[in-house]
Amino acid sequence: MVGRANKPKELSSTPGLPPQATVTFSEDNSRVTAELPTGESIEVLLYGATVISWKDASGDEKLWLSEAAKLDGSKAVRGGIPLVFPVFGTAPAHPQTKDLPQHGFARTSRWEFLGKSTSELMAGKTTNEPTVKLDFGLSSAAPGLDSKAHAHWPFKFNLIYSVTLSPRSLTTSIVATNDDNSSFDCQVLMHTYLRVKDITKVEISGLASAPYFDKVDTANPHKTQPAEPAAVTITGETDRVYSPVGDVTVAEDRVPRYRVTRDNLSNVVIWNPWADKAQAIADFAPKDGFRHMLCVEPGAVGGWQSVEAGDAFEGAQTIKLLD
Template sequence: MVERANKPKTLSSTPALPPQATVTFSDDNSRVIAELPTGERVEVLLYGATVISWKDASGDEKLWLSEAAKLDGSKAVRGGIPLVFPVFGSVPDHLKTKDLPQHGFARTSRWEFLGKSTSESLEGETTNDPSVKLDFGLSSGAPGLDPKAAAHWPYKFNLIYSVTLNRESLTTNILATNDDSQSFECHVLLHTYLRVNDITAVSVTGLGGAQYVDKVDSAKTKTQPTEGPLTITGETDRVYTPAENTVTVSEGSTEKYRVTRDKFSNVVVWNPWIDKAEGLADFAPKDGYRQMLCIEPGTVDSWQTVEAGDALAGAQTISLVG
C-alpha cells in the first residue's frame, strides 16, 4: 500500500451535534409539547390545533388562557390561539356556513400531528437561533372532523397548520386547499390571546388611519386617529383593515409584542372588559380581562373565494421585543 504524504489525521473525538429541540406528547396524547435547547416552549392541543401555551426561556407565559378553558375536547378553548375557519362569528344569511358552530369547525375538530422539523445554526456562528416547526392537518373525511362540519360543509378540503417556535418569536401559518370540484367561500383568522400585565397600561400602534368596523357600536365603520396609539378603556371589538403589516403592543413605555401578518387583510382587536367577561361562562377569573388582549390577524371583512384546486394561505409572527 502506498502511504499518502498528507493523509488525514485521526480525530481525537467525534464532534458533538449541537443541542436539539425536543418534541414530546402528553401522557394522554392530547397535546404536543416542543422545547428548544435554550428553554423556550410551546404546547399545542390536538383538539383545534390550539396553541395553549408559549413560554420564553425564563418560563414567562406569553399567551392568556382562561382558568375555565375546556381542554378535554368538549368545547372550543377560551384562550391561547384558536383557529377560525371557515366562518368568523356567525353569519345567519350565509347559506353554506349558517349552521356551523360559531367561528367554524377548525377549533372544534381533533387535528392530526403530521410531524416536526428542526434547525440549528452551526457552532461558531455569531447567532445561535434554534427553531422547531410542528405541522398539523385536518381534511374532509378525517376521523377527528367535527360532525357538524361533515353535515353542513359540503366541500372537500385540506388544512395544514404550522407552528414554528424560535427563541424570540412564534409563527403560526395556515394553508387551506380546495380539493373539491367547485369553489367555496371562507373566512380565516388566528384568534390570538396575548398576555399582558395590566390592560390599562397597554397601547397599540400600527393602526393609525385604518378603517375599522366597531362591533360594540352597531357595526359602524370608523377611522382610527392617526395621532396617538389605541388604548383599551372598555369593551373593544373591532375589525381593522390597516395599511401596515405590523401591530405593536406596548405596556407603558416598553414595547412588548410585534404581531406581523402575512397575506391577511384584517386585524381584530378584542377585549371583553367587565360586563362581557361576566357573561362568558368559560372566562376565568372574571377580572382576567385585565391580563389579556386579543390581536387577531385574519381575513374576515369579506368572503374569500377559493376556486377548485386553489389554496388560501395566511400567517402571523409574534415577536418578543420587551
C-alpha cells in the same frame, strides 16, 4: 509498514450535531410540546390545533389561557390561539356557512400531528438560531372532524396548519386547499390571546387612520381610527375589526412588547371583554382576567375568500418579542 511522518492524530471524540429541539407527547396523546435547546417552548392541543402555551427562555408565559378553559375536547378553548375557519362569528345570511356554529369547526375538531422540522432541515440549511416547526392536518375525510362540518359544510378540503417557534418569535400559518369540484367561500382568523400585565397601561400602535368595524357600537359600527393619538388604548369592552396597512405593535408602560406581522391576512381584530362581558362568559376565569389579556387577531374576515376548485388560500402571522 512504512511510517507516515504526517500521520493524522486520532480524534478525541466524534463531533456531534448541535443541540436540537425536543418534541414530546402527553401521556394521553392529547397535546404536543416542543422545546428549543435555548429553553423556549410551545404546547399545542390536538383538539383545534390550539396553541395553549408559548414561553420564552426564562419560562415567562406569553399567551393568556383561561383557568376555566376546557382542554378535554368538550368545547373550544378559551385562550391561547384558537383557529377560526371557515367562518368568523356567525353568518346567517351566507348560504354556505349559515348553519355552522360560531367561528366554524377548525377549533372544535381533532387535528392530526404530521411531524416536525428543525432549523437543520428547514430551507435546506442551518440557520443562525434554533427553530422548530410543528405541522398539523385536518381534512374533510379526517376522523376527528367536527360532525357539524359534514352536515353543514359538505366541501372536500385539506388544511395544513404550521406552528413555528424561534427564540424571539412565534409564527402560525395555514394553507386551506379546495379539493372539491366547485369553489367555496371561507374566512380565516388566528384568535391570539396575548398576555399583558395591566391592560390599562397597554398601547396599540399601527392602527392610526385605519378603517374599522366596531362590533360594540351597533348604532354606528363603521369608523376610522383617528391619526392622533397614534396609539389605541383599552378603556372598556372592545371588539373591533381593523384593516390596517402595516404591522401592529403592543406596548406596555411605553415599552414595546409584541409586534404582529401578517402575511395575506388583511384584518386585525382587537378584543377585550372588560368587566361586564367577562362576568357573562362562563369559561372566562378569573373574572378579572381581562386585565391581563389582549386579543390581537390577524385574519381575513372583512369579506369572503373565494377558493376555486384545486386552488388554496394561505395566510400567516408572526408575533415577535420586543422586550
